[in-house]
Amino acid sequence: MSPKSIAIIGAGFAGISAGIYGQMNGYTTQVFELHNLPGGLCASWKRKGYTIDGCIHWLVGSSPANSIFTFWQEVGLLKDRQFVDHEIFMVVEDEQGRAFNMYVNPDRLEKHMLELAPQDAGAIRELTDGIRLCKKMGQPAFKGGLAGLLQKAGFFAGMLSVIPQMKKWTNLSLGDLGNHFQDPLLRKSIKDSLFPDMAALGLVMTLAFLDSKTAGYPLGGSMPLAQAIEKRYLDLGGTIHYSSPVEKILVEDNRAVGVRLKDGSEHRADVVISAADGHATIFKMLEGRYVNDTIRGYYDNMLIFPGLVFVGLGVNRSFADETQSVSGVKYALKTPIVIGGKSHEILSAHLYNFDPTLAPEGKSVLTIMFDSDYNYWKTLAADPAAYQAEKHAVSEAVLDGLEQRWPGIGSQVEMIDVATPLTFERYTGNWQGSFEGWMITPKALMMKMDNTLPGLQNFYMAGQWVQPGGGLPGGVMSGRRAITDICKKDKVKFHTTKI
Ligand SMILES: Cc1cc2nc3c(=O)[nH]c(=O)nc-3n(C[C@H](O)[C@H](O)[C@H](O)COP(=O)(O)OP(=O)(O)OC[C@H]3O[C@@H](n4cnc5c(N)ncnc54)[C@H](O)[C@@H]3O)c2cc1C
Incomplete structure (x- = not known):
């Protein structure tokens, strides 16, 4: 059987990752990107000798203490990469000149917060215990062989015991958590640490990852990351067409058969993956022909990152x-x-x-x-x-x-x-200029969105519009998921390589 061809829309992290995993599994892939650079939102730009970084603050999975590390090895992001692991998440200063250092280490954070606001001891311990709990939940990249099996068994046994306590952190928003504090500086700092509507898990988990030194800042910032995955994709034989905005997804008999670019050229493929903006994909490139109430409900009602x-x-x-x-x-x-x-x-x-x-x-x-x-x-x-x-x-x-x-x-x-x-x-191309897709509210956190559309064959979506919470890990995981699903359908054993 001749290898199947896949047309991928978008050279952000999700699109290039889909291309990487597609190439690894014997597919012939091509990426069509509207901009003249890789990376999508993971971008930086130069002005007067300075490089403005428009994205990366922390990269979850920067060390083997988190399982996402394995994906970064697969997409070639880690080679020659140096990370900075910070001890402080942020510094907050109030009108009276009081300063709150949000340490990533729960013991250090607890001590500092108790000094600032002893009356909030209960809320402080609640927060720091949440970070300690998340540290136990952080799934490492498992080793191979017997050592790996034992490591896995130990990890999952430990996790079973903490799952019930995690519920609280998924159900609570940061706004709610902030209200547990009486001290105005601490209350405001917690509420606005990320977004008040975001599930509090977003903060405690991030601090836990940072303290475990697995959410480092990559020196050099965002563009070198985008260039690294672009190189991995090209080395695997993939093709990227830059300055090639897709206008329509070509459909015949309710099967995606390729893409039409803005310049009118058509490119046929056996499968299409859109890793571009979700709203534009569904309502423009496919003219809203493959939606149901659930999908319409997402775009009508759900909160997005602003x-x-x-x-x-x-x-x-x-x-x-x-x-x-x-x-x-x-x-x-x-x-x-x-x-x-x-x-x-x-x-x-x-x-x-x-x-x-x-x-x-x-x-x-x-x-x-x-x-x-x-x-x-x-x-x-x-x-x-x-x-x-x-x-x-x-x-x-x-x-x-x-x-x-x-x-x-x-x-x-x-x-x-x-x-x-x-x-x-x-x-x-992101809808309403959103910088990370769906906000991870307590409700969205537990959602698993479909990466296909009702009634349309040979079509998949990847990226932050099918992975609530977005982020670079979400991009890679969703690109990987699309290729895993295609392999499953084609009865191809999904495999990966690492560098
Ligand atoms: C300020 C800021 C800070 C962030 N901080 C972090 C962080 O610290 N850690 C982290 O993990 N994440 C962070 N993120 C989020 C992260 O950058 C995004 O969630 C992630 O890059 C989304 O990847 P994606 O591939 O899903 O989408 P995108 O990056 O949006 O990629 C979509 C691609 O599709 C292309 N495209 C769109 N329409 C078309 C079309 N019609 N034809 C062809 N191509 C098209 C776009 O040009 C783009 O390249 C941050 C983002 C911002 C903006």
């Missing part, structure tokens, strides 16, 4: 005197600033004072993210001059906010770059 105003700055300053942390310093502003029509009382500055590769010597990159309403920017963009003026106003507001924490910094800023939800949409 669009962002994302500001990157190049600063002639080392920030060597500032704490190094995963997410930087979040501080209360004396005077609120307005970003995208919304007033902000807090500014969260992500200082890259731990990655010298992103800036010239002695200088640093700093990024700042604000949740921002997609429709606000969409409406504004009808008037290009007004849209540009608003972007300029964002730069001014951010500089004002930075001056409040670092007086005089304005004269050290050598570069400032503003992206809006429309920028994210333009470069990656």
